Amino acid sequence: MAEDLVIEINNLTKYFPITSGLFFQKKVAEVRAVDGVSFAIHRGETLGLVGESGCGKTTIGKCILQLYRATSGEVIFEGKNLCELTENQLRPLRRKLQVIFQDPYDSLNPRFTAADIIGEPLQINSDIRGRDFDARIAELLDIVGLSPYMADRYPHEFSGGQRQRLGVARALALQPEFIVCDEPLSALDVSIQAQIINLLDDLQDKFGIAYLFISHDLSVVRHISDRVGVMYLGKMMELAQRDEIYKSPLHPYTQALLSAVPIPDPAVEAKRSVIVLKGEVPSPINPPSGCVFHPRCPKAFDACPKVVPLLEDAGSGHRVACLLYKTSWP
Amino acid sequence: MSTLLDVRNLVTRFYTQDGVVKAVNGVSFTVNKGETVALVGESGCGKSVTALSILRLIAQPPGKVISGEALLDGTNLLKLSTEEIRKIRGAHISMIFQEPMSSLNPVLTIGRQMTEQLELHRNMGHEEALTEAINLLKLVGIPQADRRLKDYPHHFSGGMRQRVMIAMAISCKPQLVIADEPTTAVDVTIQSQLLELIRGITDEMGMSLILITHNLGVVARYARRVYVMYAGMVVEHGVALEVYHHPFHPYTSGLLASVPRLDEPRKSRLAPIEGQPPDMMCPPEGCSFQPRCRYALPKCITDKPGLLEIAPGHFSACWVASSREMPWQKT
Numbered sequence: 001m002a003e004d005l006v007i008e009i010n011n012l013t014k015y016f017p018i019t020s021g022l023f024f025q026k027k028v029a030e031v032r033a034v035d036g037v038s039f040a041i042h043r044g045e046t047l048g049l050v051g052e053s054g055c056g057k058t059t060i061g062k063c064i065l066q067l068y069r070a071t072s073g074e075v076i077f078e079g080k081n082l083c084e085l086t087e088n089q090l091r092p093l094r095r096k097l098q099v100i101f102q103d104p105y106d107s108l109n110p111r112f113t114a115a116d117i118i119g120e121p122l123q124i125n126s127d128i129r130g131r132d133f134d135a136r137i138a139e140l141l142d143i144v145g146l147s148p149y150m151a152d153r154y155p156h157e158f159s160g161g162q163r164q165r166l167g168v169a170r171a172l173a174l175q176p177e178f179i180v181c182d183e184p185l186s187a188l189d190v191s192i193q194a195q196i197i198n199l200l201d202d203l204q205d206k207f208g209i210a211y212l213f214i215s216h217d218l219s220v221v222r223h224i225s226d227r228v229g230v231m232y233l234g235k236m237m238e239l240a241q242r243d244e245i246y247k248s249p250l251h252p253y254t255q256a257l258l259s260a261v262p263i264p265d266p267a268v269e270a271k272r273s274v275i276v277l278k279g280e281v282p283s284p285i286n287p288p289s290g291c292v293f294h295p296r297c298p299k300a301f302d303a304c305p306k307v308v309p310l311l312e313d314a315g316s317g318h319r320v321a322c323l324l325y326k327t328s329w330p
Numbered sequence: 331m332s333t334l335l336d337v338r339n340l341v342t343r344f345y346t347q348d349g350v351v352k353a354v355n356g357v358s359f360t361v362n363k364g365e366t367v368a369l370v371g372e373s374g375c376g377k378s379v380t381a382l383s384i385l386r387l388i389a390q391p392p393g394k395v396i397s398g399e400a401l402l403d404g405t406n407l408l409k410l411s412t413e414e415i416r417k418i419r420g421a422h423i424s425m426i427f428q429e430p431m432s433s434l435n436p437v438l439t440i441g442r443q444m445t446e447q448l449e450l451h452r453n454m455g456h457e458e459a460l461t462e463a464i465n466l467l468k469l470v471g472i473p474q475a476d477r478r479l480k481d482y483p484h485h486f487s488g489g490m491r492q493r494v495m496i497a498m499a500i501s502c503k504p505q506l507v508i509a510d511e512p513t514t515a516v517d518v519t520i521q522s523q524l525l526e527l528i529r530g531i532t533d534e535m536g537m538s539l540i541l542i543t544h545n546l547g548v549v550a551r552y553a554r555r556v557y558v559m560y561a562g563m564v565v566e567h568g569v570a571l572e573v574y575h576h577p578f579h580p581y582t583s584g585l586l587a588s589v590p591r592l593d594e595p596r597k598s599r600l601a602p603i604e605g606q607p608p609d610m611m612c613p614p615e616g617c618s619f620q621p622r623c624r625y626a627l628p629k630c631i632t633d634k635p636g637l638l639e640i641a642p643g644h645f646s647a648c649w650v651a652s653s654r655e656m657p658w659q660k661t
């Protein structure tokens with residue numbers, strides 16, 4: 001399987017400094033956005049990343065794409081550690097790593113036509129010009145389910161779903177191997193979401209692209225992902241095959257998340273019990289000691305505030321960071 | 331159960347530079363005493379405008395409630411003077427808004443904002459109102475309530491701010507609370523905290539609740555009856571269980587099919603509703619869902635279907651359903 005790896009992340013950490021003082025900026029604290037996360041994504045695979053806002057899932061996406069430079073850790077792509085490369089060295093690799101953003105209203109330049117938006121990556125990173133260029137734009141529009149005659153329209157002339165299709169077309173322009181999908185559905189209506197999900201599915205089958213699919217919607221993540229990682233306060237709490245994690249979630253946080261998702265069927269809901277977590281996500285500036293989830297955990301015991309749980313295999317590749325499943329104590 | 335709110339044929343339009351937006355086109359619904367009713371639909375379907383019209387909170391211009399009635403215990407809210415409707419808002423009907431940060435005043439303390447309506451609607455003295463505000467904050471689960479009265483909205487987290495909104499909404503013991511997407515701005519675990527809180531309080535105090543949401547799961551969990559809205563109209567309504575299990579409108583059926591469900595085996599493909607909602611400046615002449623409908627008849631293009639009682643208490647505005655044939659229920 002090793003040759004199938006598209007991207008590998010080892011011990012990725014990103015701290016944002018908090019400074020004070022006007023001239024002599026002094027670091028007074030840091031936000032621990034991502035704290036020692038490791039995972040790998042295979043060719044044609046989708047890894048879903050779920051968690052509540054502020055858990056660091058978007059930061060991971062940006063660190064992989066080197067839009068943020070990681071504090072420490074490695075991002076390995078094609079045998080190179082991206083974190084150590086300079087901007088110039090990164091440029092040829094960037095075309096293979098693309099991103100689809102959350103908000104199709106903010107991520108498209110309002111003064112660009114659809115053709116400009118999709119064509120910009122081609123202008124910068126390829127030598128396709130002239131008639132071939134126009135043909136490629138038409139082809140891309142067609143792939144994402146838009147009509148080629150829409151090439152001269154501006155973003156405001158498209159609906160939300162169509163705009164997100166433009167975002168997808170732009171990401172596809174350079175035939176990437178890996179796309180970070182950062183909450184690509186959350187600005188869309190339910191009936192439109194399904195259209196985009198099916199589109200992403202089809203493109204993966206056709207081009208073998210690997211996705212990192214970042215979302216807070218657990219039902220959508222189950223639909224689209226092959227494997228799922230659950231994050232909380234900058235840490236990976238559980239990482240397993242999709243069916244495994246949804247059928248038998250091990251971490252108490254995953255269990256609570258799953259029970260919080262209402263199911264669109266009144267008969268099912270009437271019989272379901274909800275695990276309501278107490279309190280809110282603590283500040284990542286000063287995270288709790290031991291397991292970061294212990295202040296809200298319904299199953300916390302005396303060791304939890306003292307020992308930091310590691311992400312360990314709890315059988316058949318199902319990895320979980322929780323002391324409940326720790327077998328060997330030092 | 332007796333009827334608390336009876337809305338009939340509400341029509342609201344917005345007169346903009348680009349044209350007339352027909353936001354609400356003849357919406358009728360009822361809310362019984364102590365009942366939770368959901369208005370569900372996608373963005374732009376007119377569910378929020380319906381609620382704002384009832385409370386007369388539509389900015390005029392550009393908006394205008396053209397016609398209709400909203401009877402609260404027999405009083406038509408749409409005919410009241412500005413003074414009279416002010417006595418209703420907060421005291422009889424209150425509202426929990428979607429974005430607590432933009433609906434709380436950022437330059438006033440929480441204490442000031444909470445006591446204002448207690449003094450106004452419940453004729454309390456200042457000291458008495460402060461004590462009541464502390465009790466209300468405790469009721470909605472805000473720790474150290476007495477100290478937090480002097481805090482400003484930005485001192486609170488999103489979930490806590492929404493708790494303050496809930497405390498304010500119930501402070502004058504209204505008969506009806508309208509919650510407009512109360513949990514869209516917060517995370518899933520906070521969403522269940524807040525909805526359980528709203529349900530607990532309204533149940534205990536016997537208040538009616540209108541839950542406005544686009545989340546079909548939330549409706550299934552909390553509402554007894556549901557009104558499905560599309561393009562400024564109610565296209566189907568009935569008891570939630572019936573509507574979910576036997577949808578009488580292809581739009582409802584399509585919506586339910588397009589969301590993946592955690593309790594069912596994973597489908598290899600989702601079934602989206604093709605196309606997109608109509609432009610409300612020029613909605614289609616016949617059935618407004620017809621351009622996206624797989625089952626449309628020739629009649630659907632020309633004639634607008636009205637709500638028809640197809641099973642007892644279960645209404646649908648669809649020409650196909652009116653013939654008692656539901657081809658979408660078979661798949």
